Amino acid sequence: MREFLGMGGYAxxxxxxxxxxxxxxxLNVVWARRALSRALTAARRRLAAGxxxx
Amino acid sequence: xxxxxQPALAAGAPDPAVGGxxxxxxxxxxxxxxxxxxxxxxxxxxxxxxxxPLAFFAIVTTLFPLAISPExxxxxxxxxxxxxxxxxxASLLALESLFRDDSYDGALEQYVLSGQPLTGLMFAKTAxxxxxxxxxxxxxxxxxxxxxxxxxxxxxxILAAVAIGTVALSLIGSIGxxxxxxxxxxxxxLALLTLPLSLPVLIFGARASELAIHGAPYAAPLELLAALxxxxxxxxxxxxxxxxxxxxx
Amino acid sequence: MTWxxxxxLGSPPHVYRLARLLTPWFAxxxxxxxVVALYGGLVLAPPDYQQGDGFRIIYMHAPAAWMSLMxxxxxxxxxxxxxxxxxxxxxxxxxxxxxxxxxFTFAALATGSLWGQPMWGTWWEWDPRxxxxxxxxxxYLGYMGLRGAIEDTQRADRASAVLAVVGVxxxxxxxxxxxxxxxxxxxxxxxxxxxxxxxSAMLWPLLTMxxxxxxxxxAVLLVRLRAExxxxxxxxxxxxxxxxx
Numbered sequence: 139m140r141e142f143l144g145m146g147g148y149a150x151x152x153x154x155x156x157x158x159x160x161x162x163x164x165l166n167v168v169w170a171r172r173a174l175s176r177a178l179t180a181a182r183r184r185l186a187a188g189x190x191x192x
Numbered sequence: 193x194x195x196x197x198q199p200a201l202a203a204g205a206p207d208p209a210v211g212g213x214x215x216x217x218x219x220x221x222x223x224x225x226x227x228x229x230x231x232x233x234x235x236x237x238x239x240x241x242x243x244x245p246l247a248f249f250a251i252v253t254t255l256f257p258l259a260i261s262p263e264x265x266x267x268x269x270x271x272x273x274x275x276x277x278x279x280x281x282a283s284l285l286a287l288e289s290l291f292r293d294d295s296y297d298g299a300l301e302q303y304v305l306s307g308q309p310l311t312g313l314m315f316a317k318t319a320x321x322x323x324x325x326x327x328x329x330x331x332x333x334x335x336x337x338x339x340x341x342x343x344x345x346x347x348x349x350i351l352a353a354v355a356i357g358t359v360a361l362s363l364i365g366s367i368g369x370x371x372x373x374x375x376x377x378x379x380x381x382l383a384l385l386t387l388p389l390s391l392p393v394l395i396f397g398a399r400a401s402e403l404a405i406h407g408a409p410y411a412a413p414l415e416l417l418a419a420l421x422x423x424x425x426x427x428x429x430x431x432x433x434x435x436x437x438x439x440x441x
Numbered sequence: 442m443t444w445x446x447x448x449x450l451g452s453p454p455h456v457y458r459l460a461r462l463l464t465p466w467f468a469x470x471x472x473x474x475x476v477v478a479l480y481g482g483l484v485l486a487p488p489d490y491q492q493g494d495g496f497r498i499i500y501m502h503a504p505a506a507w508m509s510l511m512x513x514x515x516x517x518x519x520x521x522x523x524x525x526x527x528x529x530x531x532x533x534x535x536x537x538x539x540x541x542x543x544x545f546t547f548a549a550l551a552t553g554s555l556w557g558q559p560m561w562g563t564w565w566e567w568d569p570r571x572x573x574x575x576x577x578x579x580x581y582l583g584y585m586g587l588r589g590a591i592e593d594t595q596r597a598d599r600a601s602a603v604l605a606v607v608g609v610x611x612x613x614x615x616x617x618x619x620x621x622x623x624x625x626x627x628x629x630x631x632x633x634x635x636x637x638x639x640x641s642a643m644l645w646p647l648l649t650m651x652x653x654x655x656x657x658x659x660a661v662l663l664v665r666l667r668a669e670x671x672x673x674x675x676x677x678x679x680x681x682x683x684x685x686x
Contacts, residue, residue, distance in 0.1 A: 142484070146494035151559050155552040159501035162548040163657065166541055170664040177671035181680055367607055371600045375590045384586055385604065388579040389611050392618035399625065420614075431607050434524075438599040 223308045224316035231320035234293070245286040245325050246332055252278040253336040264341030271340035272350075272401035276394055278336070279329050279354055280361065284383050286325040287365040290317065291373050291436065304440060310433035318366045318429065326358025342405045349404030349414075356417050357397035363424035364389050370435035393420055451528045453670050454679040460663040460670075467660035474653030481646030489643075496643075498556040503647060504654040505549035506570070509577055510612075512542030512658060516584075517609035520602035532598035533673060535605060536588065537665035541658065543581035549574050569620040576615055580608045594673065 145152045218226070235242055256274045257267055267274075294300040294317075303313045333354040334347035342350065368385040372378040396417040403410035449455050482500035489496035516538035523531035553571045558564050565571070584601055591597035639647065674680050 145497065146488055148493060148495035148497075148559055151495060151555045152497055155498045155501045155555040158551045158555075159505050159548045162505070162544045163654075166544060166661050167664075169540065170661050170668070173668035174664050174671075177668040178684075181671050181675075182684055184676060185681055185684060367603070371587060371604060372590070377590075381583075381586055381590055384579070385583045388576050388583065388615070389607065391576060392611075392614050395618045395622045399622070416618075427610070431603060435600065435603050438596060438603065441596060 218308070220308050220312040223306065224312045227303070227313050227316040228320050230299075231317060232323065235320070235324050241289075242324060242328075245282040246328055248285055249278050249282040249329055249332060250336070252281060253339065257340070268341035268405060271337055271342050272398045272405055274340060275333050275336050275350070275354070275401060276357070276398040279333060279358065280387070280390060280394060282329060283325060283358055283361045283365060284386060285379075286321070287362075287369045287382060287386070288379055290321050290366060290369045295373055295440070300436065301440060304437060310436065311429045314366065314370075314429040314433045314436065315425070318362050318432070321366070322359055322362040326362050327355065329358055330355035337401070337405070343407070345407065346401075346404040349410050350401045353397050353400040353404070353410070353414060353417060356414070356421050357393050360393045360417070360421040360424045361390055363421070363428035364393070366432040367428055367435055370432040370439060373436070373439040393417065396420065451526070451530055453530055453533075453674050453677070454683070456530050457667055457670050457683075460667050464660050464663045467656045467663065471653050471656035471660055474649050474656065478646045478650035478653055481649060482643075486643045486646055487640070492560065495556070495559050498552055500646060500650050502549060502552035502556055504650050505545050505552055506574060507651055508545035508654055508658060509542055509549050509574060511655065512538050512545065513577065513580070513605075513612070514609060515658075515662075516542060517605040520605040523598060524602045524606070529598075529673065530670070532602065533666055533669040534662070535602060536598070537662055537669050539581060539585050539588070541661055541665070543578065543585065546574060546578045546581060550578065567623065569616070569623040572619050572623070573616045576619070577612070580612075584608070 143149060143153075253274060256270065260266065260270070291300060294303070304310060306313075330351055334342075334351050337347060337350050338344070365382075365386050368382045368389075371385065372382050375381065396413040400410045400413040400417060403413065478500065482497055486497070488494045516535045519531045519534040519538065522528060523535060550571065553574065554564050557566055557568075557571070584604055587604055588597050588601045591600055671680065
């Protein structure tokens with residue numbers, strides 16, 4: 139296990155690389171879902187305020 | 193100055209009262225000529241403003257010896273790069289006014305509505321811009337090169353490279369200028385859009401100048417530079433015409 | 442007749458419903474493929490002859506670089522479709538692509554730098570691949586900057602579409618000139634972002650990862666696209682009906 143984490147001495151480079159990329163991937167998912175839920179909330183609020191077809 | 197009225201530009205509209213557009217109405221070449229002449233005439237009326245990009249070029253060139261070292265031997269190593277970065281930035285500054293005045297006085301809208309191929313008129317405006325900015329920069333570049341330690345034999349090559357390169361820069365820049373028309377703080381945005389697209393011009397132009405300074409044959413990068421300029425001539429006016437339409441809607 | 446599917450893609454409610462339906466079909470396989478590829482790349486693949494375990498960064502760097510280019514191309518194609526056929530939905534797709542592509546370009550630069558440090562001894566090198574990635578990031582930032590600066594949605598869509606199309610034409614030119622520039626000052630080949638020669642045990646996790654990230658991109662795009670469509674359609678009656686149910 140320790141060998142695996144050590145990555146043959148390159149651990150200081152390999153693991154941050156994985157962290158950055160997978161982090162960006164996760165960020166995009168969170169970001170997208172947040173954008174969608176915000177858009178839905180805004181749309182619902184507009185409807186409740188009586189907004190119809192412009 | 194030829195009156196640039198709607199009839200003067202309009203394809204197929206006769207207007208004997210206007211010099212230069214008679215008979216069956218203006219052809220696109222005629223209209224382009226009118227646009228070019230108008231831009232040149234207006235620019236010479238405000239000749240003080242013509243000098244500004246050149247002054248900027250001179251100042252930026254001066255920054256480098258002051259920031260680095262007065263030794264000509266050292267400056268010669270970076271001369272090509274300095275000249276090209278300075279020329280690129282000066283060219284950028286001049287781009288802001290490419291469409292601005294015409295959009296204020298309504299001439300740009302007339303161009304769009306004239307029925308003439310907007311691409312041709314865009315080419316004319318860009319040509320005027322190069323004659324007013326790029327060509328003077330090309331003539332100044334050898335002087336700047338001398339001040340940075342370049343040998344006299346390199347000057348024709350530097351002039352040629354900057355002359356051809358600024359053609360490409362004017363064309364590429366016209367696209368960004370059209371896209372950012374009328375936007376707040378468009379200057380920074382224009383730079384952000386134009387600089388990445390101008391990088392190939394910078395690379396080949398600087399390389400050609402570098403080779404010239406070291407007395408080596410510089411035909412290869414110069415030809416690539418010319419190829420970029422030709423590509424720009426064929427494609428850029430199309431894109432800037434589309435961009436002008438979009439910005440004016 | 443065969444073009445009706447294309448024209449239906451021009452209808453925002455249709456695309457919205459399609460996006461909602463299809464997202465899990467891309468998301469779950471994407472996740473599975475990435476997990477499998479991670480295992481294959483980190484555990485199963487043997488260490489490289491020259492780069493040891495350091496080469497495993499490729500399983501993150503290559504997908505990030507691939508994403509940065511693929512997303513830009515998708516963005517440009519969508520933009521072109523929007524310009525030519527005047528489809529709002531196509532412009533919405535282009536807008537949704539930009540933040541995804543930009544963030545993965547950043548990841549490509551970061552992983553490229555992390556890969557370079559143990560291999561070259563410096564945190565940055567102006568090697569053609571990294572330099573081109575950096576310029577690509579500038580192209581994305583310019584696109585997003587232009588969109589942000591224009592308030593009118595239609596003008597923003599169409600202006601940024603022109604920019605995207607001009608940009609995509611430039612990408613090969615930029616890449617060629619950067620490669621040419623770099624070769625002039627050629628240092629030994631160790632300077633290049635080393636591609637180890639890949640045995641099949643090393644190759645399949647890479648391909649799996651690339652496929653997984655491609656599916657992942659579609660899934661994230663579909664979610665963003667829904668948000669984008671909702672924002673543009675505002676008070677349309679189909680939105681009202683959909684939310685009421």
